[in-house]
Amino acid sequence: MTPLSNPDRRDLDAEALDWFVRCGEQPTAELRAWLDADPAHRQAYERWTREWSQLDALPSAGVDGLRRQLAADKRQADKPRARGRAFWLAALSRWTPAISALMVGGMAYLAWSQWHTPPALYAETFVTARGEQRDVTLPDGSLLRLDTATRVEVKLYEKRRVVSIPDGQAVFQVQGDATRPFDVLAGPLKITVVGTRFSVRHTVGVPGDDGVRVAVDEGKVKVARAEGWGAYFAAAEVLTPGQQLSASADGDMAPVTPVASAGIAPWRDGMVSFNNTPLSQALAEFERYGATGLHVRNAAVGALRLTGTFDPRNLGNFKRNLPKVLPVQLLPQGDVMEIAPLS
Structure with missing residues (x-):
């Protein structure tokens, strides 16, 4: 493969940056197609991924200016015709030195922090x-x-x-x-x-x-x-x-x-509350407090919505009243009860 010239490399970096800002860590079908079209595309995109991942460990003060610049550039990018080659090349010229400076400062910061972070009291x-x-x-x-x-x-x-x-x-x-x-x-x-x-x-x-x-x-x-x-x-x-x-x-x-x-946290009073909650999710919440002896096999039943406040440690009242508020019945199935649709 012929190595990219410097202008071609800058064009590719700008294009990769465009994809990265638009998609970030949530790849789309269009991004995958672009990555698969040329190994150089993937390499350029991965370079930006590595660059940005380094920010996770840097002191927040050094990132504030870059954050403000990115926000301004993204606002500019939302304007008609702003996200062209010239725009991203200009952004690239600003961000690359900033990120590089942060990398150098960040490595020094990390080395210092490893030796100077005090232990927990x-x-x-x-x-x-x-x-x-x-x-x-x-x-x-x-x-x-x-x-x-x-x-x-x-x-x-x-x-x-x-x-x-x-x-x-x-x-x-x-x-x-x-x-x-x-x-x-x-x-x-x-x-x-x-x-x-x-x-x-x-x-x-x-x-x-x-x-x-x-x-x-x-x-x-x-x-x-x-x-x-x-x-x-x-x-x-x-x-x-x-x-x-x-x-x-x-x-x-x-x-x-x-x-x-x-x-706010009704469980402090020994209760759990549901507001238009799927029945399957409500049962999972009850199970956090103890075995319910209840089971749902039918997806439509699990999707039924439940509203109310209940004591998770005393489900007798819940079991008695559930068929009164939802179109279901409780059927014995061995050592558990199945919540089934009305026949």
Whole structure:
């Protein structure tokens, strides 16, 4: 294969950058066709992928200017005829030196941070079993209420406080300390507060509800992408009392919606609430608290919508009333009951 000349290389880099900005990490059929058309296309695209992936480890101060420039360039790209060869070549000429400078600074920063990051003053992991709830008081005075089948990992540093939720849900009453921000990491999101009360749900094993949900009872929190190059360019959302936000497992955030105080973590009172929730998803939520003895085989039955508040530890009332609110019947099937359509 004949090596590309410098002008051809710049044209190809500009074209690859165009594809990367448009598609990012979500390849389309058109992008795949372009990548498969020539090995040089894939190499150019992978170069941009590697370049941007390096931003994940860089200090945020150095990325702020690049973020603002990208936002301005994307606005310009949305204008008619703006996304031409000249536009992307100009963008390429701006971004490549900026990224290179950040790479050099970032490597120095990483080397420094590996040797100078102080150890956590406090580190502990708390786990609740299926059907168990637990109250935890942290050394800084913050209170955590853990729901069933939940795992939280706590690290307190001199200048910051970090709690990770790999799975489950919890309510936080954060002790105010402006010098030590409190970050909650849940899936693709990072929730940052100073002092407030809020709930975070990240239930990876519940079909249809495996993303993240944040609801604020008091104070305010900032919700943003936790990692990935998109974290530097996506806008953060600030939630105030009576607001909630949901995000998919990929980190796509839905619009902020209102939520009543009673609807923020009703599990604290031993209840679960559903609002137009698919029956199959409701059963998966019940199963987080214990075996239900209920099974759905029919997809149409699983898609039926359920609204109401129930005690997950006492399903007798739920079983008795389910056929009254949905067109189903409960049929014995060995040691379980099948929720079946009416015959």
